[in-house]
Amino acid sequence: MLGEAEPQWLSEEVKTGTTIIAIEFNGGVVLGSDSRVSAGASVVNRVMNKLSPLHDKIYCALSGSAADAQTIAEMVNYQLDVHSMEIGEDPQVRSAANLVRNISYKYKEELSAHLIVAGWDKRAGGQVFATLNGLLTRQPFAVGGSGSSYVYGFVDAEYRKGMSKEDCQQFVVNTLSLAMNRDGSSGGVAYLVSIDEHGTEEKVILGNDLPTFFDQ
Amino acid sequence: MALSTVLETPGAGFNFDNAARNAALEGLFEGGQTPKPLKTGTTIAGVVFKDGVVLGADTRATSSDVVADKMCAKIHYISPNIYCCGAGTAADTEKTTDLLSSNLSIFSLNSGRNPRMVMAVNILQDMLYRYHGQIGANLILGGVDCTGNHLYTVGPYGSVNKVPYLAMGSGDLAALGILEDGFKHNLELEKAKELVRAAIHAGIMSDLGSGNNIDICVITKEGVDYIRPYQESEYKDDRKMKYKYGPGTTAVLTEKVIPLKLEVVQETVQKMETV
Numbered sequence: 001m002l003g004e005a006e007p008q009w010l011s012e013e014v015k016t017g018t019t020i021i022a023i024e025f026n027g028g029v030v031l032g033s034d035s036r037v038s039a040g041a042s043v044v045n046r047v048m049n050k051l052s053p054l055h056d057k058i059y060c061a062l063s064g065s066a067a068d069a070q071t072i073a074e075m076v077n078y079q080l081d082v083h084s085m086e087i088g089e090d091p092q093v094r095s096a097a098n099l100v101r102n103i104s105y106k107y108k109e110e111l112s113a114h115l116i117v118a119g120w121d122k123r124a125g126g127q128v129f130a131t132l133n134g135l136l137t138r139q140p141f142a143v144g145g146s147g148s149s150y151v152y153g154f155v156d157a158e159y160r161k162g163m164s165k166e167d168c169q170q171f172v173v174n175t176l177s178l179a180m181n182r183d184g185s186s187g188g189v190a191y192l193v194s195i196d197e198h199g200t201e202e203k204v205i206l207g208n209d210l211p212t213f214f215d216q
Numbered sequence: 217m218a219l220s221t222v223l224e225t226p227g228a229g230f231n232f233d234n235a236a237r238n239a240a241l242e243g244l245f246e247g248g249q250t251p252k253p254l255k256t257g258t259t260i261a262g263v264v265f266k267d268g269v270v271l272g273a274d275t276r277a278t279s280s281d282v283v284a285d286k287m288c289a290k291i292h293y294i295s296p297n298i299y300c301c302g303a304g305t306a307a308d309t310e311k312t313t314d315l316l317s318s319n320l321s322i323f324s325l326n327s328g329r330n331p332r333m334v335m336a337v338n339i340l341q342d343m344l345y346r347y348h349g350q351i352g353a354n355l356i357l358g359g360v361d362c363t364g365n366h367l368y369t370v371g372p373y374g375s376v377n378k379v380p381y382l383a384m385g386s387g388d389l390a391a392l393g394i395l396e397d398g399f400k401h402n403l404e405l406e407k408a409k410e411l412v413r414a415a416i417h418a419g420i421m422s423d424l425g426s427g428n429n430i431d432i433c434v435i436t437k438e439g440v441d442y443i444r445p446y447q448e449s450e451y452k453d454d455r456k457m458k459y460k461y462g463p464g465t466t467a468v469l470t471e472k473v474i475p476l477k478l479e480v481v482q483e484t485v486q487k488m489e490t491v
Binding site for chain 2: 014037039042044045047048065066067070071
């Protein structure tokens with residue numbers, strides 16, 4: 001403390017340093033995230049839910065700067081509410097992803113957050129959109145955050161078309177568990193959200209219930 | 217995106233004229249330095265218990281190596297049901313909490329009820345995000361409203377975390393150790409107060425920037441109990457002498473009285489209508 005103003009991490013920007021994943025199945029989507037929020041070397045929140053609702057059946061997964069990501073999610077939540085009142089029905093997932101993309105693209109230089117938007121609507125069923133750096137692309141599954149680098153191989157090898165909802169949930173849990181084991185900025189518990197035409201289901205999987213792999 | 221019921225803060229942002237003045241002054245002082253902003257170098261903690269929220273804070277404010285204030289109040293009033301602990305730059309936390317408090321009073325007067333925690337958190341997040349971390353305020357907000365007992369933390373960049381217990385400030389790692397070990401859901405009042413006291417105490421013992429006394433603030437549905445100090449430092453100094461000067465200490469040498477000549481120019485009398 002003598003001579004030094006304050007610990008560096010107190011004034012460091014809080015990042016979510018994350019693993020997030022979203023995957024589409026026939027009839028809906030499954031989103032998953034870890035729960036660690038770091039500021040430099042310190043963990044600020046070890047139980048943060050990074051899956052944020054944009055609408056009843058549309059969720060987004062946050063990564064990057066915590067403040068930027070939370071703000072984008074709140075702004076889009078508000079804009080979607082207005083939009084759905086204007087059209088008189090539930091919004092499309094593509095609209096939500098578009099709103100997120102508009103903000104990410106316009107403020108590209110100032111913001112440093114990546115949101116994955118996923119949900120279910122009655123026109124096109126389950127959809128997953130990536131909005132990294134202001135692009136908009138629909139994908140069968142998307143991974144993001146610092147931990148995603150460690151699991152690209154796993155998801156590419158293990159993904160199969162036509163998985164059931166339970167298969168998707170297991171796939172997401174396995175991916176998160178592997179990433180959390182290897183990435184220092186991911187950890188804590190795993191949050192899972194499953195969206196289909198019947199409703200939205202949120203689940204938490206505590207640390208010791210996560211699957212273990214070849215861990216010696 | 218500003219809320220409709222609160223005063224708009226001016227969009228002009230910061231004015232950095234003083235930075236140029238400071239730089240010029242530093243040159244004049246020949247190796248001297250402009251004073252550093254007062255940081256609180258703190259330990260603050262909060263815990264949600266069965267009937268409400270307990271907030272705790274130490275009372276030391278440091279300016280580089282010197283303790284500038286031994287009885288600094290770090291638990292700020294926001295509204296009758298919401299209190300806020302602040303860590304970071306002292307001026308920033310003071311001003312931010314004052315602004316928040318006045319905005320919420322306007323809301324209360326407009327709507328006739330106590331504000332909700334989420335409103336306070338949203339206003340804070342709006343403001344801190346707008347200034348992109350230039351306002352160095354790390355805040356813990358605790359309160360009880362119609363939806364329950366809540367504890368939030370807002371960072372200087374505008375990130376929000378909702379948690380059942382937390383600690384902030386330079387002594388937070390020590391305090392968090394105590395909280396992680398001792399926290400349970402739905403604690404009783406006395407156990408919750410003791411847990412927060414122990415957490416702040418750990419911060420005081422292990423961090424140079426925290427010290428002196430411990431303040432505790434208990435917020436419940438029934439009201440607020442602001443205990444200041446909850447525990448006094450064992451190393452409290454007893455002043456041996458009084459530093460007040462009695463009348464007559466300075467001798468008066470001469471006295472000159474000059475009456476001012478005033479003339480009445482105009483006189484109007486207005487009767488008040490009293491019913």
